[in-house]
Amino acid sequence: MMLPQEVIRAKRDGQELDLSRISDFIAGLTDGRVTEGQAAAFAMAVFFRGLSLDERVALTRAMTRSGTVLSWDLPGPVLDKHSTGGVGDAVSLALAPMVAACGGYVPMISGRGLGHTGGTLDKLAAIPGYDARPDLDRFRRVTAQVGCAIIGQTAELAPADARLYAIRDVTGTVESLDLITASILSKKLAAGLDGLVMDVKVGSGAFMAGLDEALGLGAAIVGVAGGAGLKTVALVTDMDSPLASVAGNALEVAYILDYLTGRGREPAFHAITVELGAEMLVLGGLTEDLPSARARLEQALDSGRALESFSRMVAALGGPADLAERPQAHLAAAPVIRTIELSEPGYITHVATRDIGLAVIGLGGGRTRPQDEIDPAVGFTGLARAGEAVGPDRPLAVIHAHDAATADRAEAAVRAAYRIGPAPGAANAPLRDRITGSQYG
Template sequence: MSTIAAVDVIIAKRDGRALTDEQIDWVVAAYTAGEVAEEQMSALLMAILLNGMERREVVRWTAAMIASGIRLDLSGVGRPTVDKHSTGGVGDKISLPLAPLVAACGAAVPQLSGRGLGHTGGTLDKMEAIPGWDPLLSPEAMTRQLAEVGAVICAASADLAPADKRLYALRDVTATVESIPMISASIMSKKIAEGTSALVLDVKVGSGAFMKTREKAAELARSMVDLGAGSGVRTTALLTAMDSPLGRAAGNAVEVAESLEVLAGGGPADVVELTLALAREMVALAGLDVDPAQVLASGRAMDVWRAMVAGQGGDPDAPLPQPQVREIVRADRSGIIGRLDAMPVGIAAWRLGAGRARPGDPVQSAAGVLCLAKPGETVAAGAPLFELHTDDPSLVEGALADLAGAIEIAPPGAVVDPGPLVLDVVR
């Protein structure tokens, strides 16, 4: 019988004290087992958000989450293993072209992915727009596909860091998502438990990201890189801009379509740039001497994509879902797009049905927003700025309200510099 009580752990963190190793081990295990009430863990999460954690606490919390389940062994796949994780943004479909590209370069990419969280899209929600595609793979099936195809995008097994699954859902509904210790522990517990040897992190910074400032993003990146290194996982983090949406599509099927454009040798320049930047870091950590740009141009990444989708029951040739309702938003004057704010675009896509208000809610595969004009581009009065997609016409009015202040049109001839996409690298 434990002598530790949940209320004592809450009080300690509420009063700004560091939790002991014993307290952390107990509260993570007890919450996972259902012995700590939701309201008690909610109170502790808020105390952690407000008062933070020392590095030792984060290391121990991460280890406790890993210990709540199994740790996969990927040593038998016959290729160097390397994964990527993004902290989430708007239009962030990079995992879709990136996993098959890095696999085509010779690595094995065990891309364990998640659902949408707030205004940010979920990779699994996007992939499920592909008819027949199944996110649920056993560890054995995942390992087999890694060996045969080189890439897998799937849901984490229920027994892989199960503590994180419960905490992740609770953070989403208690306004504690932004806690850097909890983000670090959540991401790294899953990535370490999945058994990858190397990891590249895409830490978003800006209006459409959870981290609004470079300082906070750098703090999160350093925390995760240190956690990875301390657990024997070679880890690098890129800080990347998320003031504007990535590419032109934000949603589910629309992002799959844009990813296919990239794999076919086209696609928006920023999506291609970030895909290649992350791929170069991944192949370097995997010890491979290959140029991802050449591999992308060769078409081999598209071949891997098709095999990866088919390997999980999907039909790579099936048409993607189309919306029942399309609504165009037009420019009220001519000029240069000076700003396109990612956050209202993400909220509009969510409101149209691409995301969920509560864990477990269904999403619409066809819902989303197409950004038809990006910063630096010239538009004429009456030109389309956005195309809204949904299956429910009653959702359009709210999304239009979200987008009302999303875009600024500067006078003709104005000089607009969107700035760099990759802001910094943390090793």
């Protein structure tokens, strides 16, 4: 067995790692022989030197095999969606029950926040009693009975990725295309999926700021997934503005409850959610084409069946059965609420969306160290989007903070993140591009 430092040195010097060296290193990451410092050094070496396609496949497979690989015996297709992360991206919480209401099964394994992005697992932790790390028997049972179960990585599923994921978050290596690809696909392959839809974010709030970078990541994921036998489509979606008008864990759960009940459905969020779900239904053979899939998802929302699936999932995993009816009784609320007022009218011409995500962390809604605790109540509501009119009657956002001092810092950060002009600029379409296996086979 090769020493971990030799693997790090080889990659640092630009050598291609063979399957045995990658497998040895990942095995050490899993059983503790590889230290946190060595894992961080490996991540940095990969970040700067990159991996070949063969190395990506080897790393993905080694991380998949670091734990249990699930198999399913269900009357419908096993499907999932994964986002590369952004600000105000709570799509998973709505999408899993929507697809379940259409006959799919969604065993979604999600992660904590990375860098400036909010994590689905952190949002779920804002729901009192919700068991985001059940044992595999409970995970299987809830998925089979409800149609969906959104959980975090367990000790059994891709444990090597769970360790590397936390280290990437605090070592400046989140944006590595190679590590993103291996991280995403190791979890998805371990979940035993029939089809996967990737949401690759692009823009000022994404890890991939440029369209070429986003297309490269989408192609990498579709290519590696296809090589592993997993049908995958990638959608490149806009993150030059927060996807939803909220950012913060409990606030995003409340937003999803409004979305599922029909109390509020913002156009960009709704368009992306339906488009991702439509791709999932087509991949799973539940509909013949995207138009019929979109119509089926709309019907699942309007009929209340998607909300019912969400409520059943929350209750089955230990959360309150009346969360949808009484969200204020269960979700934490911040003691300081402040509106960011504007004295003059104008239009949003640019949003430094990443800085808004960092402002959530500054409020206590994210981490600077893996062990940090998160305040679920803090964040923003009413965030303005690019192209939107703002002014005395339409503030930039509303701050939800623990105290006045953090609210002051958050207000300064949000004001600096927005550029306002006298005329509206051209806003990007929510859906930027689509990548299929036939393109990158």
